[in-house]
Amino acid sequence: MQKPGYYGQWGGAFIPEVLFETFQELNAAFTAAKADPSFWQEYVDLMATYSCRATPLTHAANLSKHFGGAQIFIKREDLNHTGAHKANNVMGQGLLVKKMGKKRVIAETGAGQHGVATATMAAKFGLECTIYMGEEDVMRQRPNVFWMEKLGATVVPVTSGSKTLKDAINEAFRDWVTRMDDTHYVMGTVCGPHPFPEMVAWFQSIIGKEAHKQILKQFGSLPARVYACVGGGSNAMGIFQGFLDHPQVELIGVEAGGHGIDSGQHAARLASKDASAGVAQGYHTMFLQNSDGQMMDTHSVAAGLDYVGVSPILTDLWDQGRVRFEAATDKEVMAALELTMKREGIIPALESSHAFVQAYKEAGDMKKDEALIINMSGRGDKDIFTIAHAFNDPSWKAFIIKKGAEYAA
Amino acid sequence: MQLEQLIRAELAKPEKDILLMTHIVLGYPSLEVNREVIRQMVENGVELIEMQIPFSEPMADGPTIVRANQEALEAGTTVKECLAFAEEMCREHATSFLFMTYYNILYKYGVEAFFKKAKDVGIKGFIIPDLPPEEGEEFWRMAAQYDIAPILIYAPTSTEDRMRKLAASAKGFIYCVARKGVTGTHTDFDSSFNEYMARCRKNTTLPLAVGFGISCRDDITFLTGKADIGVIGTATINLVDQKGPEAVGPFIAGLR
Numbered sequence: 001m002q003k004p005g006y007y008g009q010w011g012g013a014f015i016p017e018v019l020f021e022t023f024q025e026l027n028a029a030f031t032a033a034k035a036d037p038s039f040w041q042e043y044v045d046l047m048a049t050y051s052c053r054a055t056p057l058t059h060a061a062n063l064s065k066h067f068g069g070a071q072i073f074i075k076r077e078d079l080n081h082t083g084a085h086k087a088n089n090v091m092g093q094g095l096l097v098k099k100m101g102k103k104r105v106i107a108e109t110g111a112g113q114h115g116v117a118t119a120t121m122a123a124k125f126g127l128e129c130t131i132y133m134g135e136e137d138v139m140r141q142r143p144n145v146f147w148m149e150k151l152g153a154t155v156v157p158v159t160s161g162s163k164t165l166k167d168a169i170n171e172a173f174r175d176w177v178t179r180m181d182d183t184h185y186v187m188g189t190v191c192g193p194h195p196f197p198e199m200v201a202w203f204q205s206i207i208g209k210e211a212h213k214q215i216l217k218q219f220g221s222l223p224a225r226v227y228a229c230v231g232g233g234s235n236a237m238g239i240f241q242g243f244l245d246h247p248q249v250e251l252i253g254v255e256a257g258g259h260g261i262d263s264g265q266h267a268a269r270l271a272s273k274d275a276s277a278g279v280a281q282g283y284h285t286m287f288l289q290n291s292d293g294q295m296m297d298t299h300s301v302a303a304g305l306d307y308v309g310v311s312p313i314l315t316d317l318w319d320q321g322r323v324r325f326e327a328a329t330d331k332e333v334m335a336a337l338e339l340t341m342k343r344e345g346i347i348p349a350l351e352s353s354h355a356f357v358q359a360y361k362e363a364g365d366m367k368k369d370e371a372l373i374i375n376m377s378g379r380g381d382k383d384i385f386t387i388a389h390a391f392n393d394p395s396w397k398a399f400i401i402k403k404g405a406e407y408a409a
Numbered sequence: 410m411q412l413e414q415l416i417r418a419e420l421a422k423p424e425k426d427i428l429l430m431t432h433i434v435l436g437y438p439s440l441e442v443n444r445e446v447i448r449q450m451v452e453n454g455v456e457l458i459e460m461q462i463p464f465s466e467p468m469a470d471g472p473t474i475v476r477a478n479q480e481a482l483e484a485g486t487t488v489k490e491c492l493a494f495a496e497e498m499c500r501e502h503a504t505s506f507l508f509m510t511y512y513n514i515l516y517k518y519g520v521e522a523f524f525k526k527a528k529d530v531g532i533k534g535f536i537i538p539d540l541p542p543e544e545g546e547e548f549w550r551m552a553a554q555y556d557i558a559p560i561l562i563y564a565p566t567s568t569e570d571r572m573r574k575l576a577a578s579a580k581g582f583i584y585c586v587a588r589k590g591v592t593g594t595h596t597d598f599d600s601s602f603n604e605y606m607a608r609c610r611k612n613t614t615l616p617l618a619v620g621f622g623i624s625c626r627d628d629i630t631f632l633t634g635k636a637d638i639g640v641i642g643t644a645t646i647n648l649v650d651q652k653g654p655e656a657v658g659p660f661i662a663g664l665r
Contacts (some may be wrong), residue, residue, distance in 0.1 A: 012544050013541070013543070014512060014539045014540060014544050014545075014546065015539065015541060016539060016540070016562070017538070017561065017562040017563070017564050017567065017575070017586075018469075018540050018562070018586060019542060019568060020541065020566070020567065020571060021566045021567070021568065021571070022566070056547070114432070160472075160475050160476070160479060161465060161466070161479060166466065166509050169586040170466055170467070170475075173468050173469070174469075174470075177469070180566070202556035204636075218575070276517075277516075278513045278514050278516060278517060279511075279512045279513045279516050279539070279545075280466045280511070281466060281468065282466075282468070282539065287513075289465075290519070292487055292514070292518075293464070293488070293490045293513040293514050293515060293516065293517030293518070294464065294465040294482055295465040
């Protein structure tokens with residue numbers, strides 16, 4: 001029999017003993033919520049009235065024509081409140097926090113989207129909120145830091161390790177072992193110890209449920225392929241769950257290829273040969289680590305994909321051959337982003353743009369009566385500093401210099 | 410001799426009311442300094458020493474030990490070097506040495522190969538804070554096969570049921586965390602601590618070590634009669650940082 005929290009050989013709950021009772025409580029609360037249809041209904045109602053759900057499925061007619069192959073559909077998670085799919089998970093866990101009666105939430109954040117979503121939820125539900133964010137990410141996602149603080153959260157820059165997402169997760173766990181009585185850790189992705197992968201996947205399944213219905217209504221049949229970017233894997237798990245039971249739908253996870261798969265500077269766990277099985281951050285999965293088991297530095301233009309591990313659920317689906325993994329380089333990402341803006345007037349986040357890259361590589365070889373769906377996990381305008389920098393945009397630079405001079409005066 | 414018997418034999422000596430266990434992060438600031446610090450600890454009567462093999466994700470540790478792990482790795486410390494160093498220490502000193510590390514270090518090395526190597530070297534026990542008895546089935550099998558004591562942790566939040574479950578998997582001694590949180594913050598002992606210790610005693614026959622924030626003679630005096638082993642962790646790392654390895658001997662000598 002499969003152990004709870006395991007997906008094939010992946011997953012588990014490798015947790016410090018001091019958190020044992022906290023996880024017992026969380027498992028009990030989650031199991032009760034999952035078994036209660038009114039909880040899911042409360043969640044769907046909340047997302048409909050607070051976060052623009054159901055998010056639309058947009059037919060990208062211009063891009064479909066441009067590539068001359070499959071009909072391209074975009075699932076618009078960017079239209080969620082706070083601009084990304086992260087809100088789904090956060091609001092769901094917020095309802096759970098209310099049921100557990102905790103007064104404080106903490107979270108890790110990479111790109112800052114999960115942090116902003118958590119700070120938003122905390123403001124709405126009247127909870128105290130602390131966000132842990134790698135110092136490097138604080139630098140590259142400054143606007144999100146601004147919003148988290150304005151929403152009332154305390155943002156703690158994490159200076160240990162590589163100063164990115166994994167270090168923020170470690171720091172959040174350290175906070176949690178100190179204050180588990182009144183605090184819930186809102187894990188942002190389908191990683192970490194059980195029940196987090198299952199719980200986050202459950203809340204994110206709302207994406208796939210909607211997309212399944214929408215594509216049948218708008219296109220008349222299931223898509224041939226579904227693309228999603230994969231950092232921890234929560235948006236991918238969200239949309240894939242709508243199609244997992246339909247083997248004719250191919251599922252493609254796109255990881256951060258960074259400077260290239262052969263460069264060593266990437267965050268491709270399953271699409272490269274560089275990762276190996278390991279146990280860290282409370283779970284068993286494929287990690288980018290050295291032969292001693294020390295985690296390596298990863299690189300991506302997209303902070304939200306810049307992570308050493310990957311969801312144990314996705315690793316299992318990869319093991320089974322159910323999900324194909326590809327990688328998109330930073331350069332390809334910028335090109336896909338530009339094309340999407342110019343042709344459709346849609347600005348995907350740098351993270352989401354990875355999924356667009358792979359779909360664009362394949363769309364032209366598909367038949368016109370086939371459809372593909374790209375999960376647009378978030379909007380790109382939050383990345384304005386990073387995107388403008390990557391485009392080396394001269395007028396933006398001039399503006400910043402002028403603004404800098406203004407503040408310095 | 411097995412770890413528990415070694416501990417009992419020490420405790421049976423009339424002059425010993427409480428044993429001391431100290432902590433070293435291997436490679437921080439260097440193996441050379443580790444060597445000197447360990448020498449001073451041994452000369453001043455420390456009975457057990459836990460040597461932490463550094464890991465890049467030390468989730469259960471506080472800021473001092475996190476930084477020590479990181480700097481040890483940045484200085485290029487490898488698992489192989491740690492094992493060779495451990496071999497040297499076990500050869501040089503009669504003290505009981507334990508490994509403290511995270512599960513991935515064993516997993517990546519090969520769990521059985523790691524146990525075999527540790528046994529050859531003379532390591533008496535393992536403290537793996539991210540491995541509860543529900544996980545790492547191979548670890549528990551190997552611990553029995555190679556007769557290396559898996560040390561488990563009690564927390565103030567542990568229920569009596571949980572304590573009994575842990576006691577069934579543990580050997581050597583139980584590491585009682587004095588409070589919630591991570592390593593390196595001082596613990597204020599109060600009356601709830603006595604109740605906690607009573608619960609610990611009730612649910613295991615193994616000796617009890619108490620750690621987390623033990624930093625001075627008063628702490629050790631307070632623990633005497635309540636615990637069998639006092640654990641000095643972050644305090645000696647801070648001491649070496651501030652006053653150098655030569656300060657360790659007098660510090661240890663002054664603890665009891």
